[in-house]
Amino acid sequence: MSSQTQPSMKTPPEVDAQQMELLARLCNAMAVSGDEQEVRQIVLEEIQPYCDQVEVDGLGNVLATRLGSQTEKVRVMIAAHMDEVGFMLTNDEGEGLFSFDTVGGINPRQLVGKAVIVGREHTPAVIGAKPIHLTTAEERKRALKVEELRIDLGPEGSSKAKVGDRATFATQLEALGPSIRAKALDNRLGVINLIELLRHAPENIDLLAAFTVQEEVGLRGARVAAYRFDPQIGMAIDATPAHDLPAYDADVENTRYNTKLDHGPAIYLMDGATISDRRLAEWLIQTAEAENIPWQIRQPNPGGTDAGAIHRTRAGVPSISVSVPVRYAHSAASLIRQEDWAHTLKLVYHALTRLTPEILS
Amino acid sequence: MTLDLLSHLKQMLSAPGLSAYEDPIREIVAEAWRPLTDELSVSRVGSLHALKRGDGAEPRPKVLLSAHMDAIGLMVTAITDGFLHVTQVGGVDARILPGQLVTVHGQKDLPGIVVMPPEFLLPPEVEKGSVPLQYLLVDVGLRPAEVEELVRVGDVISFAQPPLELTGGAVAGHTLDNRASVAAVTHCLELLQRRKHAWDVWAVASAQEETNFAGAFTSPFAIQPDFAIALDVTFAKGPGSTDWRTFPLGKGVTLPWGPNIHPALYEAITKTADELDIPYSREAAPIVTSTDADAIQVVQAGIPCLVVSMPLRYMHTPVEMVALKDIQRAGRLIAEFICGLPVDFMQTVEWK
Numbered sequence: 001m002s003s004q005t006q007p008s009m010k011t012p013p014e015v016d017a018q019q020m021e022l023l024a025r026l027c028n029a030m031a032v033s034g035d036e037q038e039v040r041q042i043v044l045e046e047i048q049p050y051c052d053q054v055e056v057d058g059l060g061n062v063l064a065t066r067l068g069s070q071t072e073k074v075r076v077m078i079a080a081h082m083d084e085v086g087f088m089l090t091n092d093e094g095e096g097l098f099s100f101d102t103v104g105g106i107n108p109r110q111l112v113g114k115a116v117i118v119g120r121e122h123t124p125a126v127i128g129a130k131p132i133h134l135t136t137a138e139e140r141k142r143a144l145k146v147e148e149l150r151i152d153l154g155p156e157g158s159s160k161a162k163v164g165d166r167a168t169f170a171t172q173l174e175a176l177g178p179s180i181r182a183k184a185l186d187n188r189l190g191v192i193n194l195i196e197l198l199r200h201a202p203e204n205i206d207l208l209a210a211f212t213v214q215e216e217v218g219l220r221g222a223r224v225a226a227y228r229f230d231p232q233i234g235m236a237i238d239a240t241p242a243h244d245l246p247a248y249d250a251d252v253e254n255t256r257y258n259t260k261l262d263h264g265p266a267i268y269l270m271d272g273a274t275i276s277d278r279r280l281a282e283w284l285i286q287t288a289e290a291e292n293i294p295w296q297i298r299q300p301n302p303g304g305t306d307a308g309a310i311h312r313t314r315a316g317v318p319s320i321s322v323s324v325p326v327r328y329a330h331s332a333a334s335l336i337r338q339e340d341w342a343h344t345l346k347l348v349y350h351a352l353t354r355l356t357p358e359i360l361s
Numbered sequence: 362m363t364l365d366l367l368s369h370l371k372q373m374l375s376a377p378g379l380s381a382y383e384d385p386i387r388e389i390v391a392e393a394w395r396p397l398t399d400e401l402s403v404s405r406v407g408s409l410h411a412l413k414r415g416d417g418a419e420p421r422p423k424v425l426l427s428a429h430m431d432a433i434g435l436m437v438t439a440i441t442d443g444f445l446h447v448t449q450v451g452g453v454d455a456r457i458l459p460g461q462l463v464t465v466h467g468q469k470d471l472p473g474i475v476v477m478p479p480e481f482l483l484p485p486e487v488e489k490g491s492v493p494l495q496y497l498l499v500d501v502g503l504r505p506a507e508v509e510e511l512v513r514v515g516d517v518i519s520f521a522q523p524p525l526e527l528t529g530g531a532v533a534g535h536t537l538d539n540r541a542s543v544a545a546v547t548h549c550l551e552l553l554q555r556r557k558h559a560w561d562v563w564a565v566a567s568a569q570e571e572t573n574f575a576g577a578f579t580s581p582f583a584i585q586p587d588f589a590i591a592l593d594v595t596f597a598k599g600p601g602s603t604d605w606r607t608f609p610l611g612k613g614v615t616l617p618w619g620p621n622i623h624p625a626l627y628e629a630i631t632k633t634a635d636e637l638d639i640p641y642s643r644e645a646a647p648i649v650t651s652t653d654a655d656a657i658q659v660v661q662a663g664i665p666c667l668v669v670s671m672p673l674r675y676m677h678t679p680v681e682m683v684a685l686k687d688i689q690r691a692g693r694l695i696a697e698f699i700c701g702l703p704v705d706f707m708q709t710v711e712w713k
Contacts, residue, residue, distance in 0.1 A: 096528055097600065109477060110493065113457030113678035115522055124525040126533050127681060128675030130601035132454040133651070140454055143491045150600040152674070152682065154527025155611055170525075171462065176472050176502030181462075246441045247482045248496050249512070256481050262504070327500065332460035333474040335502055 005206055006049040008066070008203065012349050013196040015342040022195070023180070026172040026188035030117060030184030032086030032103050032166035036060055038120075039082040043191060043211050050198045051060040051209075060161070061221045063228060065103040067108075068203040074355050077208040077231035077317070077323035078348075079222045079306040080217030081238065084183070085314065085330045086168035089151060089161060097150045100167065104216030108146045110143065110331040115170035116151060123160045124170060125153040131299045169332040179261075180336050186239035189336065193237050193324075193345045215306055219273070226313035232360065233280065234310035234319035237348060239336070240266050240298050242325035258301065259325035261337045264294030265344035268321040271301065273308025277318035284322060287351040293343050295304035298323065299326070304345025318360060322348055365533070367682035367685060370524070370544045373430075376533040377464065377519035380431040380572040383407050384441075390430055390543055390566045393584055396571050399552040404583060407568040408576040413550060417559030417704045423587035424462065424699060425493030425563045425664075426549065427572030427653040428542035429593070432535065433677055435463065435499070435518035444498040445473075446517060451571030455494040456679045462521040465501055467512040472521060473501035522679035528687055529611065539570065541671055541688050542592035544667060548692025549699075556696065559704045567653055577653035581660040585709050588626060588665040590695060591654035594683065595644060597672035605645065608672040611684030613640030614691045615670040617650045621658050623665035625710040630667055631696045639690050644670065665710055669695060 022042075029038040043062050048054060053065040062082075067073075085104030092098055095358040102108070112129045127149050132140070151167055153160055154266040173182035182188075190292050191356040194209050201207045208229040212221030226234060247253070259266040298321075311319035322345050324344045371473035378386030388411050392694050398411035409430070415421045433451030440446070444544055445465065459477035476498050480488045483496055499518060501508060546564050553562065563584045567576030581589060595617070596602055597610040608615050616634070618627060634641050646668075649655050654666040669691050673683040 096531075098672070101674045109456070110460045113680055114460060115525055115680055124527060124533075126525065126527075126675065126680035128599060128680055128682065129454065129457050129678050130599075131596055131676035131678075132452045133676060134596060134602055134604075134606065140456060141490050143489065144456060146498075146603065152527075152599070154531035154533075154682070155529030155684070157528045160528050169460075172626065174472060177507065178504065179502030181472065181474060181502060186445070244445060245478045245482055245484070245498065248478070248484055250441070254482060256479075309538075328460070328474065328476055333462055335474065335500060352475075 001196060005052050008201045008270055009199055011200060013200040013345050015209050015338060015345060019192060023188060023192050026187065026191055027173045027182040027184050030082045030122065030168045031082050032168055033083040033214045035166050036082045036213045039191065042196065046195045047198050053132055057219050057228060059224055060213040061225045063210040063225055064198060064206040066198050066201045068205050070204050072357060073204060073206050074357055075206045075208060075232045076235065076355065077210060077226060077229045077310065078194055078235045078237060079210040079212050079310060080194040081187050081212045081221065081306055082191055083213055083216050084168060085216050086166055089163050089165045089167065091255065092158055092163055094158060096153040096155050099336055100144055100151050102263060106330050109143050110118065111149055112144055114332050116167045117170045118161045118167040118285040119150065119165040123153060125151050128152055131335060137286055157342055171332050178337055178339065180338060181333050183332060183334065185326050185334045185336055189239050190237040193348065197349060200349060205352055205355055212306055219306055219309035223309035223313060226317060230314060234317040236305035236307040236308060236321040238305045238321060238323045239326040239329060240323035241329050242327045258299050261325055261327065261340060263296040264340060265322045266296050266298040266325050266349045268298050269300055271303050273304030274311055274319060276320040280318060280320040283359055284320065284347065287354055288347050291350045293347045295347065366544060366548055369547055370532060370540065373543060374379060374524040375538040377466065378430060378432050379434040379517045379519060380515050382568045383431050383568050386430045387566065393547050394564060397554060402455045404580055406575045406579050408580045409566040410580060410584065411564040413553060413562040415558050415560045421560045421561045422529050422704060423584065423586040425565060425581055425584055425589040426546050426695065427428060427567050427589060427591045427657060428546045429539045429564045429576060429653055430543050431569055431571050432519065432568040433571050434520060437512060439514060439515045440508060440512065443508040444500060444504065445512060447499055450517065452677055454677065455497060456491045457593055458497055459492065461679060463499060464519045464521045465512060465516060466500060467516050469511065471501040471511060473499050476500050476707060478705060517616060520679040531682050531684050533680050533682040535681065537673055537681040538594045538676055541594055541673065541683045545592050545688045545691040548689055549696040552693060552696035556700045558700045559664065560699060560702050562699060570653055573696055574656035577656035578660060578689065581657045581664055586664060587640045589657045590667045590669060591652040591657060592669050592691060593652040594673035594676065595670035596676060597674040599674040608642050610672050611686050613642060613643045614687055614694060615644035617644040617646040617668040617670060619646035619648065619650065621646065621666055622668065623710060624665045626665055630698050634694055637697055639694045696706045
């Protein structure tokens with residue numbers, strides 16, 4: 001228990017240069033599922049002054065509590081997973097070449113010809129491809145499999161890496177006009193939003209912030225975090241695909257976009273893991289309408305968030321998810337609109353300020 | 362020296378310069394070559410010509426060093442809802458493209474990403490295989506109206522992967538094919554500063570090799586060299602690349618051998634390499650070398666040619682990899698070869 005908890009800022013959180021800088025640090029860090037240390041370290045540094053209690057649990061989750069000052073409070077758990085998809089080195093073949101496997105859902109077609117970073121030192125390396133000159137047209141029609149690819153650290157690479165080391169894409173965050181291009185926007189956006197919510201926590205709730213591990217490989221962190229917190233309400237804040245691209249056939253309408261950029265936070269009613277609590281969905285929608293924040297329903301379809309684990313914990317936790325729409329998640333370079341991020345943060349903040357125990361009655 | 366060569370190379374790897382759009386890279390090469398040479402000019406098709414005079418009596422014989430500076434990349438073919446459709450400039454395997462960082466050279470330079478649309482937006486026959494270029498898109502992160510304002514059909518797109526220093530003196534990046542060779546020419550010119558050479562040396566950073574050899578066909582016509590050396594990269598051994606066309610990375614240059622190569626020149630340069638203990642492999646090029654030499658050979662009444670190559674992994678991807686040592690070896694070999702050329706050398710270049 002900290003005796004010097006800083007008071008909440010009692011103002012709505014904003015997205016400005018300071019948050020952009022923190023998001024860059026978070027996205028450029030490596031936290032492949034099972035080794036979230038780099039992001040965990042940043043989170044701990046950022047949240048410490050604003051929490052009544054902070055612990056790192058047995059799986060590596062950061063569990064932070066910020067108690068409200070009002071008497072009538074709701075215990076709300078908000079989960080944001082720290083981990084990202086990536087790679088693990090599986091065999092040292094000598095001369096700097098390592099075979100590897102993917103950790104989390106990565107389409108192998110996204111890997112070829114990319115720069116990566118390996119291990120805690122972020123040693124630069126590449127995933128190459130056989131030159132086009134040495135391939136046949138027939139060969140090029142076939143997608144390369146992970147087993148055919150190697151991570152190449154250069155001729156003396158074996159001295160810089162070992163089997164079991166994690167690796168991820170080397171892309172550094174960059175602003176593209178109204179957008180942001182980076183790796184791991186899924187889910188460093190959730191992480192930064194949860195950090196901001198702790199800093200600006202309203203007094204009508206006990207905010208139980210879970211920065212979770214191993215979401216991309218099976219929602220493992222969220223499950224144990226929810227057990228520990230035993231919340232009244234659960235919420236996952238995450239990033240969800242925006243498949244808002246044109247179809248190859250211009251006459252075909254894209255009706256399976258999932259979400260669209262520039263349409264605001266994506267509220268979940270149903271995904272592959274959770275059917276959202278309808279009271280919570282109404283609460284978010286009414287908040288958005290009242291605060292004039294754009295919003296969209298994430299199209300009901302497969303996929304899942306930490307809510308999938310939270311809502312079935314103990315005797316059950318009414319739960320929902322809110323995500324920032326992100327294009328090209330789980331690739332070297334994903335893309336969001338800064339406004340969608342800001343609106344998502346604003347929506348969750350305002351929803352929390354409106355929260356009363358009556359919501360569950 | 363090594364550090365300078367590395368920073369020179371990295372500066373070149375960070376510059377755009379697609380075939381026929383070589384201005385940005387040409388300026389960098391000109392900057393590097395200006396203090397090392399006596400005259401600089403730009404050819405009608407955009408190749409950079411630099412003359413370093415020899416100290417023999419006039420008229421001096423001339424050797425042409427040709428290293429192409431152009432890059433492969435993409436070009437905008439259409440725009441739909443702010444997404445760019447593209448085609449290739451030079452040989453690009455579409456399988457390397459999804460997720461690739463690029464710069465679209467529109468009304469201003471726009472960073473972007475090559476993207477593979479989700480499978481349900483692709484034709485059923487490509488859902489599982491590789492996605493052909495015609496279905497890939499480029500996203501510059503701007504809203505459609507702004508894209509229409511800043512980008513038009515025909516704008517070129519460069520790879521934007523920053524250069525990387527890897528272990529064992531390896532460097533990775535886009536367009537090491539063939540900026541590695543330009544760096545080797547720079548290294549050669551630097552070595553020649555402190556040496557005597559009878560011959561005039563014409564260093565050429567040639568244009569448009571990746572598309573149609575426009576530079577290689579035209580510079581020799583203007584310069585009229587007695588013979589020419591093309592510098593290029595060749596295939597290094599690596600994942601999926603192990604056959605006779607591939608050579609170990611960082612273990613020496615290759616000297617292609619075949620109908621594009623004059624046997625007497627070949628013999629002379631191998632002699633230099635042997636004397637200096639510069640490691641090289643004899644690279645079989647049974648029909649073509651696929652370098653500037655293929656064009657230079659048939660300019661005017663014919664020009665005897667040599668090729669010096671550096672093994673490079675992952676050719677025509679944005680993560681091409683080459684060993685700095687091999688660049689230095691290529692530069693040194695050519696510099697020493699030039700210094701050893703007597704004024705009457707061409708009289709010994711005979712068919713026998």
